[in-house]
Amino acid sequence: MLSEIERRELEDAVKHYPDKRGATIDALLTIQRRRGWISDDTLLEIAQFLEITVEDVDSVATFYNLVFRKPVGRHVAFVCDSISCWIKGCEQVQEQIKTLYQADLGQTSPDGRFTVLPIACLGHCERAPALMIDQDVYGDVTPEKIEQIVEKYK
């Protein structure tokens, strides 16, 4: 069931649109911030709140890559794999993350600390390769710097 706070947040989100459905993406992201991911049960709760079908909500949830329909780790590391970062060695960054945390792209480290995902250009191409952990973006990432960067994400 939606908590009191969740319900209030959704009510705020809905205010920005002429119909409730407009807030589908906001609703998914809002609840995901609290619960980590979108389970089938969550989907149903959102659908009931927005007064649309669960299929409608799922069609949106499965389309957008920042909505997670599977559990993720405590943190999500997004490795940019677009062109400017590829030129500057994003694959070595991926490799290093895999070596350090035993998580390849699409996987969660065995200790549940990180889920590693590829991401489209993060808009920091002048500082490629770029990496985003949760909401923080890092530029000029080298394999040597990874450990130091991720240290604060426990």
Added chain:
Amino acid sequence: MERPLTQHIHPDGTTRTLREYVTTGGYRSVQRLSSELAPKDLQRLVTDAGLRGRGGGGFLTGTKWSFVPMGVDAPKPKYIVANGDEMEPGTFKDRVLMEGDPHGLVEGMILAGYAIDAEVGYIFLRGEYHLSAQRLTEAIAEAYAAGYLGKPLPGTKFRFDLHLHASAGRYICGEETALINALEGKRAVPRAKPPFPQTVGLWGKPTVVQNVETLYNIPHIVNQGSDWYHRLSRTQDGGTKIYGISGRVANPGWWELPLGTTVREVLERYAGGMADGVRFRGLLPGGISTAFMTEEHLDLPLDFSSIPPEVGRLGTATMIVLDDHTCPVGFVLNLEKFFARESCGWCTPCREGLPWVARILMSFEDGRATKEDLSLLEMHTKWLAPGHTFCGLAPGAMAPLQSALKYFHDDFERHITTGGCPWSKKSSQHRIVV
């Protein structure tokens, strides 16, 4: 050299508050809205200024506005939408503006709203731009508190409400009709045109979708006039442009320069030329849906009218440089994998054709390619050309491929004759993990 869009942006990356924004002339244009500057006058002013869309299309802003139904019988509400879904690889100009000077976007939105008599605006922001989201949220709250939003503006009956929509990924959201579906809370699949959004858009109402950088220009045009705006530029279209560069250059970054600055100037003078030890081979002038340019094109002015169609187009004017230590086939493979992943899946040629192209390119890298694969790639550039697909994504994907086949043909051939990627030993970066 004047830099109206970025001159006040703090070099240390901090943002500008309302207080600071107002002391440098911020929101002055909004105070000029009155009977002396009616919506149709603003439309004419922007048309005279020659402002063209900075998102890559280069469409004249004044013309775009002119398609919107006006007057008492026009459908209500009308919407103005800022396209801040900056997901074009290699592009980071809108982020610079939104993070550095968020009030400029609010002011631009108010003016664009006024020009088409739209009472409601949305800023459609890509989900990964958390810092922009935070700063825009603060700026919008400040603008409400100061009465620029949510109340009739002094001397007018015009009242404007502005909302921020943070998206959740997917490149296709940058396509204006897909963006409209996303804003309505649906899958971001493009819509059939016509009807065009200017008459039937968001929730069926007249809607104008404009790039963020375009909107930042409008307050300056209102304050300083169309003649001044033309003088900023070196070509027939008005204004400055934010140029950017990434790849192995000495000094990757962005600069606001007169529209019509040449590729060479940006590359050599501002970016300091190539990085140590690498040579220039080519570049994409503005995001990955533009065609390669090579040595012979370096003196072309980067604007909307000087690049011959057979060479390509400006796009977002944030360049990506290919150097001689990077495999051109691997480069293009990276692009096509991106497009294949980001296809919305709605139309068959795009959904099936792009992964096919990526697989063929992979066979070049793996040493499995034959001569036929080369002609198969050539054929795809025709099968996925404009007119064969529902929207512009796949045709855009063919621009770098087609031009790479032209300029780097020998490199493709070498992959066939040597049975793999000749760069594989020189650089470990050619490897593609699928």
